[in-house]
Amino acid sequence: MNKTFVFAVQGEGRGHLTQAIATYDLLTARGHKVAAVLIGSSKRREIPAFVRERIKAPIITYRSPNFVTCKHNKSIRITSTVVKNMLYWKTYRKSMQLIREVMQQYKPDLLLNFYEPLIGLCSIFKKFDCKIVSVAHQYIYLHPSFSFPEEGSKREAYAIKQYTKLTAKGSDHLLALSFYPLTPVTHRNITICPPLLRKDVFQQEVFGGNHVLAYLLNSGYMQEIINWHKAHPDVELHCFTDSATVKGRWHYDETLCFHSLDDQKFLHYMANAKALVTTAGFESVCEAMYFGKPVLMVPVQGHFEQWCNSRDAAKAGAGTHAESFNLDVLLDYLPQHQHNTEAFRQWTKQTKQLMLQCFADVLHQPVEELVSEEKTSSLFDLQSILSVNTQLGHS
Structure with missing residues (x-):
């Protein structure tokens, strides 16, 4: 019934x-x-x-x-x-x-x-x-x-x-x-x-791309990304944010692009990314783990729940964590990342x-x-x- x-x-x-x-x-x-x-x-x-x-x-x-x-x-x-x-x-x-x-x-x-x-x-x-x-x-x-x-x-x-x-x-x-x-x-x-992964996650074609994907819960972190990018213009970055200043897509320059929140586009960019940078929200980290993408988790300041997520997910093999959007931490971590993708997929x-x-x-x-x-x-x-x-x- x-x-x-x-x-x-x-x-x-x-x-x-x-x-x-x-x-x-x-x-x-x-x-x-x-x-x-x-x-x-x-x-x-x-x-x-x-x-x-x-x-x-x-x-x-x-x-x-x-x-x-x-x-x-x-x-x-x-x-x-x-x-x-x-x-x-x-x-x-x-x-x-x-x-x-x-x-x-x-x-x-x-x-x-x-x-x-x-x-x-x-x-x-x-x-x-x-x-x-x-x-x-x-x-x-x-x-x-x-x-x-x-x-x-x-x-x-x-x-x-x-x-x-x-x-x-x-x-x-x-x-x-x-x-x-x-x-x-x-x-x-x-x-x-x-985790409750959407059916779209299972439908993505996954491969290793050259870009780093960032999800910014709070648009105030955009400037941190820009500051790091200025010192590393050779690293291709795509950032999704809810900022009202980003209307669809904003090309900051040739290797940095900001996008408005779009679930289909975000999953596509994640499935083809080298790694993910996120503010330690549970769902985004789980999607990255399913795709086998290393994660740098940067908890929102004062957000105890995200702080716990970043430590807990790191123990589960998702990646590493930092206190700011210093992507040097991610680049240093990538060579030592060990994938637990199949175990995580069995769990889901x-x-x-x-x-x-x-x-x-x-x-x-x-x-x-x-x-x-x-x-x-x-x-x-x-x-x-x-x-x-x-x-x-x-x-």
Whole structure:
């Protein structure tokens, strides 16, 4: 029997949006209906055009909590973020009312929450009538087998865990997307799941090109790229950014080009790149790992989650990390990079089965009833988990 879903997506950055697209494709290919997609947005960011192009369902936007950056749009200002979001409480109450109206209108069987905090806040005041599954990389922080980097701040680790618990309020199950398997695979209501890669990733022709690709979450980092490029004009660079000054494509010179965000073009350039430079967002790093492209991860200043991602992904064999966009670090690293591409690809093959099994469990029905396009394969056993885990550098 086909089911009806509603998505709620935190619109900060690209990762949660591409995860929603991948899930939309997974469900609609099996005959299920995604009735609406709720996206929490802010004045600082626009919803990328590729989201509306790929998701053929009503997209409803509203104001949602988001980060405050410095005037140069580079680092995150934690205190200002907390204060600003408290001042916007009345606005967020209106957003929560809109969410409830949408839920009442479509009456979905399952609400999928891609790390949208207002879903958790709504659930605190009054639980939704439908089941909820929350999907995000951040839920790995709540799994007992995950450890934050030892050199990290315990205060910030505690804070991000509490915020993550807030987004999960009212959820019947959590899918924690991960660079690598953890054992146990399922702990209480948390299931460790491979990354949600879009079908476009699997369709790319991959080969080693000469250019370095950069993804800049915050446009303030463009100047750092330009400064490095001036000293290394022989290195071909392509940079994708959400900067309003880049309208489609901006050729800075013969070997440096900036592009507006475009998911298809970005994947094409990544599949043919020598390496990727990114602000340590989970999704972009996973795509690079699938393509076998070494990654230089530069966490946004003050963004503890990205700081953790950069250390965690490096342990899984993605690449290396730095505190600024000094691409010398990447060039020095490239000769020593060891590819774990096949192990990572084996891990990603489990995504569909784990997600469908999770949805079936929450809806209390056999997983076969959720599948109409493809036959499900059996879940992988503990030995296969340990095998992939070992190859990716974890125990």
